[in-house]
Amino acid sequence: xxxxxxxxxxxxxxxxxxxxxGGTVQGMQLGGEADDWLPARFGDCRIQWGRVDPNLxxxxxxxxxxxxxxxVVEMVYRGERIHPxxxxxxxxxxxxxxxxxxPMWADEQRRMGAxxxxxxxxxxxxxxEQIWAAIAALADELVAHEMLEEEHVEDxxxxxxx
Numbered sequence: 445x446x447x448x449x450x451x452x453x454x455x456x457x458x459x460x461x462x463x464x465x466g467g468t469v470q471g472m473q474l475g476g477e478a479d480d481w482l483p484a485r486f487g488d489c490r491i492q493w494g495r496v497d498p499n500l501x502x503x504x505x506x507x508x509x510x511x512x513x514x515x516v517v518e519m520v521y522r523g524e525r526i527h528p529x530x531x532x533x534x535x536x537x538x539x540x541x542x543x544x545x546x547p548m549w550a551d552e553q554r555r556m557g558a559x560x561x562x563x564x565x566x567x568x569x570x571x572x573e574q575i576w577a578a579i580a581a582l583a584d585e586l587v588a589h590e591m592l593e594e595e596h597v598e599d600x601x602x603x604x605x606x
Contacts, residue, residue, distance in 0.1 A: 447486065448474055450518055452583040455487040457517025457570065460579050462491040462510040463601045472582075473591040486533065487586075489514075504544050508562060511541040516566040517579055528563075578604035 451474055459469045470490040491510060496503055515528040515537050528534035528541075541559055549555035569575060582600050586592055592600075 445522065449583070449587060450521065451487040452586040453521045453579065454514040454518040455489045455586060456579045456582040457513040457515075458489040458491070458510055459582055459597060460517075460575060460601065461513035461566070461570075462489075462506075463597075464575070464605065465506045465509060466493075467506070467510065468492045468494065468594065469597040469601070470594050471592060472586055472597060474586060475590070501548055504548055505562075507544050508541050508559070509566060511537050511544065512559070512563055513566055513570065516563055517570050520567065520570055520576075574604055 455472050455474075459472055463469055468491065470492050472487070472489045474487050493503070493506070512528070515526075515531075515534040518534075519525055526534070528538035542555065545555050545559055549558050570579060578601055581604065582592075582597065585596065585600055589596070
């Protein structure tokens with residue numbers, strides 16, 4: 445398995461789940477742009493949620509699902525179970541999900557259980573035929589082009605979510 449393909453599946457996981465939950469994928473790329481406020485990364489997926497949902501818990505849950513979808517999809521693709529908190533390339537995803545979940549589950553033990561339950565459900569969802577086909581199609585496009593603009597992502601995902 446080459447890193448580029450793994451990264452494409454990871455980023456496509458973020459994108460497909462965000463899209464399915466009503467987000468707009470503004471763009472994706474392999475190789476992240478260098479900046480001072482984010483860790484070095486292999487890929488990037490920019491999502492716009494539009495107006496913040498008045499139900500803040502639902503808004504947070506959509507974000508958590510989207511954040512954890514990258515590592516979960518990569519686990520499925522690899523055929524390995526790895527906890528995102530313990531695997532370097534996914535630590536930023538885990539920390540972001542952890543922070544987003546804090547207002548919902550102040551108790552750390554409950555938060556850990558909730559996030560792990562979300563990953564179990566995501567694992568089941570991403571393996572559904574239509575979802576996995578959308579992820580694979582988007583990952584193929586990302587590997588082929590290295591960068592996808594919003595319209596290209598919309599064309600690919602629109603086909604699977606009509």
